[in-house]
Amino acid sequence: MSFAEQITRAAQGVPKIAVGVLLGVLVFGIFMMGFDQGHLFSVAQGDQAYGDMWMHEFYHDMRHAAGFACH
Amino acid sequence: MKTLTFIAIVLCSGAIAGTILALINQGVVEPFLEKAIDLENQKAAAEGEIINPNEIAAYRLWQKGGSIAGGAVLGLSYGALFGLVFAYARNMMPGQNNTKKALVLAGIMWFVLYLVVALKYPANPPAVGNPETIYYRQALYVAMLAISGMAALGAGFVYRRMKSESRKFIAPAIYATAVIAAFLALPPNPDTISAPMDLVISFRVASAATMTVFWVIMGLILGAFWDRLKPHETTRIRTI
Structure with missing residues (x-):
């Protein structure tokens, strides 16, 4: 006769x-x-x-709002 | 650890919190940004540059779309860091459930990665900021961010290693010493502020308010996901 056993354990560490x-x-x-x-x-x-600084221009508003250096 | 669940909830909570930040910013921070950009354009027009209002309006619409995307990317990035630190530091956090633990950690990370850095190099609206000093200002910002982050990490390790009660004073003291040294050693923002000071102050307050909301939301969402999906547990079914 066989039983299914479920083991839940907290693993330490992060993969x-x-x-x-x-x-x-x-x-x-x-x-x-x-x-x-x-x-x-x-x-x-x-x-x-x-x-062009496409990224600078595209993320411009969020750079200012989040406190990153911008102009 | 359930690796995929862990990565998925971390990235989801970051992206959601960042998008909410961007949406709140549309109402709270954008009015000040608009005012500053108007001032910039008036100045450029006064200097003889030809400004086409329709072009500016279309451009600003594109930039507002970008700010939503930017919120999502910022949320993903800070969310990734937040999730990693939470996975390692969860057991050190006070609170009976993961939502409370995540809120405490979010508070610490808000302090370390936002408040301390903003006190040294506060956010500025457009119209402040010389394009020629951008790399220098970025380097200063990264230096302050890195020193604050590394000092907090170091203080965290010391806290975990020490067993005596004195760690509650020693760990914060290590962090405070490093940050105060950085405050004194790093040069100030080189740019002079030419925009009206009340606009700059209002902008900074609005920016600080929404960044605070961002960290709180991120803590709440990741904590709620964590309580529900428990990614730190591994389930195995074996047959005896």
Whole structure:
């Protein structure tokens, strides 16, 4: 005769994959939203991206509102 | 730990809190932004630049869309950090349930990542801020953010390692020393404020209010998700 036993336990620690994914989101997201002055688009667009500053203009209002450096 | 559940609730709570922040900002912070941008445009017009009001209106509409997207991205990013810290620090937080624990941590992170940094480098509306000093100002902001964040992390580790009651004084003292040193050592914002001071102050108050609401909402949502889905538990079914 067999029984099914369900064990619920609290595991300590955080899986490495979760740490990696979340740190990646943090760094990329904050850079894109708060700091990019054309850097990301310059990969495809070249120097023109630094003139257009698409990300800076697009996230402009939130940069001001959240206290990031802007103008 | 249920890895996927954990990542999903962390990113969801961040994105929801960030989007709510952006929506509240439309009513609370945007009026001051608009006023500052009007002043900027008047100044440019007075200097002989030709300003097309229709073009500006269309551009501003696009930027307001961007501010909603920006809220979601900001929420995702800070939410990711908040979720990670919560996963490690949950057991150290006071409170009987995860909602209360998450609210306490959200309060700490609001203090460390928003208030302390804003006291040194307060938010400014458009019309304040010299484009030429943008990299310098960003570097100062990141330095203050990093020092405050790292000092809090260090204080947290000390708190966890020490067993005696004195840790309740020693951990905050470590944080306070590092932050006060940074306040004194880092140079002030290099830009002179040319916009009317009452506009700048109102803008800062509005910005501080909505950022505070953002952290509270993020704590509430992640805590509620955590209580319901319990991502720290692993369930195994085995047959005997």
